Structure formats: structure tokens, C-alpha cells
Amino acid sequence: xQRVTQPEKLLSVFKGAPVELKCNYSYxxxxxxxxxxxxxxxxxxxxxxxxxxxxxxxxxxxxxxxETSFHLKKPFAQEEDSAMYxxxxxxxxxxxxxxxxxxTQLTVNP
Amino acid sequence: DTGVSxxxxxxxxxxxxxxxxxxxxxxxHNRLYWYRQTLGQGPEFLTYFQNEAQLEKxxxxxxxxxxxRPKGSFSTLEIQRTEQGDSAMYLCASSLDNLAGYxxxxxxxxxxxxx
Numbered sequence: 001x002q003r004v005t006q007p008e009k010l011l012s013v014f015k016g017a018p019v020e021l022k023c024n025y026s027y028x029x030x031x032x033x034x035x036x037x038x039x040x041x042x043x044x045x046x047x048x049x050x051x052x053x054x055x056x057x058x059x060x061x062x063x064x065x066x067e068t069s070f071h072l073k074k075p076f077a078q079e080e081d082s083a084m085y086x087x088x089x090x091x092x093x094x095x096x097x098x099x100x101x102x103x104t105q106l107t108v109n110p
Numbered sequence: 111d112t113g114v115s116x117x118x119x120x121x122x123x124x125x126x127x128x129x130x131x132x133x134x135x136x137x138x139h140n141r142l143y144w145y146r147q148t149l150g151q152g153p154e155f156l157t158y159f160q161n162e163a164q165l166e167k168x169x170x171x172x173x174x175x176x177x178x179r180p181k182g183s184f185s186t187l188e189i190q191r192t193e194q195g196d197s198a199m200y201l202c203a204s205s206l207d208n209l210a211g212y213x214x215x216x217x218x219x220x221x222x223x224x225x
Contacts, residue, residue: 009150034213044153044201046213086152096166097143098214100152 002027004089006101013077014109021072021104023061023087033070034098035061036086044086047072057081077108114217116202122223123192130188131220135204142185143214144177145201146170153201159185160207192224 003026013019025031035047048056050063050070061072070087087101115134123129135142140161145153156175157167161182171177174192179185189196199221203214 004152036213043218044216046215049213088152096141096158097155097168098153099155102150102152 002031002089002091002099004087004099004101006085006087006104008104009102010105010107012107012109015079016076019074019077019081019106019108021085021087021106023070023072023101025068025070025087025089027068027089027091029091031089031091033061033063034088034090035059035070035072036088036100038084038086040083047085077106079108079110082106082108114202114204114215116200116217116220118220119218120221120223122225125194125224126191128188128190129192129222130186131200131202131222132184132186133202133217134184135202136215137183139204139206139215140182141205141207142179143203143205144185144187145203147199147201147219148197156187189222192222194224197222197224 005024007022033050036044037047038044048054059072059074061070063070084103084105086103088098090098117132121129143158144156146156147153155168156171157177158165159179162179174190177187199219201219202217205214
């Protein structure tokens with residue numbers, strides 16, 4: 001069975017500081033990995049997916065299969081980045097259920 | 111198309127009562143998913159449909175839970191004989207076939223409180 005772990009429930013940084021939200025996973029095959037974000041009073045929405053190797057709102061995430069990690073990074077945090085962030089995984093061959101981590105609440109202070 | 115819609119937004123019910131939630135997915139999405147989220151946790155998978163067929167159910171989906179998608183469009187999730195442990199946010203999402211490429215689009219959820 002697959003599992004996603006986000007070791008930090010809360011993360012607080014100052015505006016302009018680098019930020020890294022950690023995500024580790026356990027899965028024996030080749031997973032597809034995603035980061036979802038939920039801003040205050042908004043619905044859960046896709047931030048980025050590893051398959052596309054994109055940068056969204058300055059965030060990037062690299063899949064490290066050796067360390068089974070998919071950490072989310074941004075070099076200069078902004079106040080509007082304050083939100084709940086969830087890492088999620090789906091087995092490559094499944095295409096059905098997503099397994100989510102417990103989430104990290106990011107607060108960017110002015 | 112306004113995205114994935116869920117109704118109602120909030121539901122308060124007494125223990126033992128039955129409740130039903132509705133989800134309207136994005137019209138061209140053939141897959142529809144139900145998740146449950148409790149405080150401090152990430153969403154947990156309950157079940158999913160491809161068109162009208164229910165293809166997978168989680169062990170979290172006890173016999174008191176039933177979901178339908180009769181015409182491959184909207185879906186309903188019914189909980190019978192509600193218990194306090196059912197209190198949670200129930201999320202619906204939809205996607206095209208290739209989930210791995212595109213991810214889900216979520217609705218705003220239905221918050222259930224069982225008193």
C-alpha cells in the first residue's frame with residue numbers, strides 16, 4: 001500500500017525567505033506525484049505535478065526516487081503563499097485514487 | 111461550466127438520521143471521486159466512478175455508505191444511520207481518464223456535522 005508523509009504540520013517563514021515543504025512517500029512502483037494547495041476559504045486545487053516538471057507561482061518540486069521524496073520549494077516566499085499544502089500520490093498504472101499526506105500549513109509572515 | 115459543484119455546503123443532522131449529498135462534476139469529465147476529510151488530516155479516498163460504473167470502493171466505505179452515479183453525470187453519496195464519527199468534510203472531484211497527467215478538480219465540499 002502507498003503512503004505519503006508530510007513531517008511538518010506547521011511551517012512559518014518570513015516574506016522573502018526560502019521555503020521547503022517536505023514530502024516523503026512509500027510505494028514500491030513508479031508513482032505519479034502532485035502538490036495540492038488550499039488557500040483560506042477556497043477549494044483544494046492542483047498546484048503542480050511532477051510529470052510536467054513545471055514551475056507554478058515560483059514553486060518547483062523534484063522527484064527523488066532514491067530518497068522517495070517530492071519536496072516543494074520556493075526561493076522567495078510571499079505572503080500570498082500562506083495556505084495548506086498537500087502532497088499526493090497515485091500509482092502510475094492505477095490512475096484512480098490519490099493518497100494524500102496530512103498537509104502542511106504554511107504561514108508567510110510580513 | 112462552473113467547475114465541480116456540491117450540495118449542500120453544510121449539513122447538520124441528528125445521530126441515526128440518513129443524509130444524502132450531491133455532486134455535479136465538470137461535464138466532460140468521465141471520472142468522479144468521493145473523498146472524506148477530517149480535521150487535521152488529508153483527504154481520504156472513498157470511492158470512484160468511471161461514467162456510471164463504480165470501479166473502486168475503499169474499506170472506509172462501510173455498509174452504511176452508498177454512492178451512485180446513475181446516468182454518468184451527477185453523483186449522490188448517502189449515509190444511513192449517521193454516527194458522530196461520520197462528521198467530516200465530504201469532497202467530490204472529477205477528472206478525465208488520464209488522472210496521472212492532469213490531477214483532479216475538486217468541489218468545495220459538504221461539511222457534515224452529526225449531533
